[in-house]
Amino acid sequence: MRICIMAAALLLAGCSQSVQQYQAETPKLSLKEFFLGSGKAYGVLHDWRGKQTLRFTADLCGEWQGDKGDLYEVFYFSDGRVEQRHWQLTQFADGRITGSAGDVVGAANGQLAGNSLYWQYVLRIPYNGDELDVTVKDWLYLVDQQNLINRTTMHKFGIKVAELTLSIQQLNPQASCSNLKQQVAELASKS
Template structure:
């Protein structure tokens, strides 16, 4: 009966999840604990039809001072591109999460509950020689203390244009971030030069 209920729910447009649904789930997700030190990610991007378009791996490293953190990410895509992101994060005592990054328009906002985080933001991505702003809806689920699953949908004009599935593993919570931080800075500087040169 439970499986039938789940299947029926999946067919109903109005049956959607809320982050509060996971309030009792453990282990409890804390960004300043999971995204501390070094990590490794593996992901697949799919278009609106579900067709795989890109694969990637990523190196991550996070540093925190109290509830404020910096998360450095370097992405290696299957088409040869190497990109970076530097998240500036804040985790509130009530589980509210805010974040900014150079390729994020405005501020990302979300809420932690149990083993999950839901947050949403507008991402500016390169597209056809220019840029395109897409709305990102991000669900993160902590599986155990070292492993997290991230499911993302991207939308434009309210229509889903892509899905992303990502697994993240924390490697060493006490790792030094200096090397990855430097790599992120170098990639960001290179991207700025290329933008000014019209590349």
Template sequence: MRALIVLLFALCMAGCTGTDVRQYAAEQPALELSDYLNGELEAWGMFQNRSGEVVKRFHVALTGTWQGDVGTLDERFTYSDGSTERRVWTLRRQADGSWRGTAGDVVGEAIGEVSGNALHWRYQLLLKVDGEQYVVDFDDWMFLMDQRVMLNRARMSKWGIDLGQVTLSFYKPVK
């Protein structure tokens, strides 16, 4: 019985460890949020439930503006069922180089770290489903591929139970 408890504890601890964003420090192009998330962008995405079924598809029109180390990111979602949603982020670079973000449906603050071409965000979101609201956890990774394209994959969970994944492809026209 004791061996079983030790094994379960080890499995739980292994599940708590994750990828460290610093492993991407040498990856190029380097992501500078205030550069990439500045101006007009578009993104296309989908939500897949934990069995991999695509449940929702969407398009996002984004506008980013900056004043020093504080940015506003206005996201306007249009879903495949015709419904719409808007989220306005306030992003703040911290003295240590990390990022904090707030939005109306984010519980507390999103905490992020950039290294090389990668951004790793963690936050809780108020998610509306069938007239109900749930607080869900997001483990969100973004990777700058080139000056125009950034890929995003986020794991959504509740009490550590995987609910599904959000995948997005951002596109920024280069002038």
């Protein structure tokens, strides 16, 4: 029995991934380059059983001053909801990423390596007329200079409750964020 437990533990340990495994992958992901100007996202949310529960599109726009950036997002959900998020991000020279947003409890922390970013944070989401805090484990993989795949798992009490898959496309790195920034501010004032 002890041998079975040890074998299972080794197998599980061998299955975990580290962002450092992707250090040699190219093209290199830089948030201040990819999330610059306008972008578009398309995503699907699955519950813990793998059943599709929501689809969405999102408009994105990012502005950067050195290593500090603002990423504005407006989400359009298949159930009719429209939500916003304003990320305030910092990208450090060693690849560390930190961020905060109105619906994020505390700070988001992550690490860039090669074409990938792994970061984790607690997200406060609407749930059955109330709010629920879930731990988000976010993997972003740059496919090419304009396309990124994002795979996210959400956990409550250490148990996976949902999974999100989305693709993000950078549209115009020269685009102004003024219209989306205004839309985010208007949506934030209503919540």
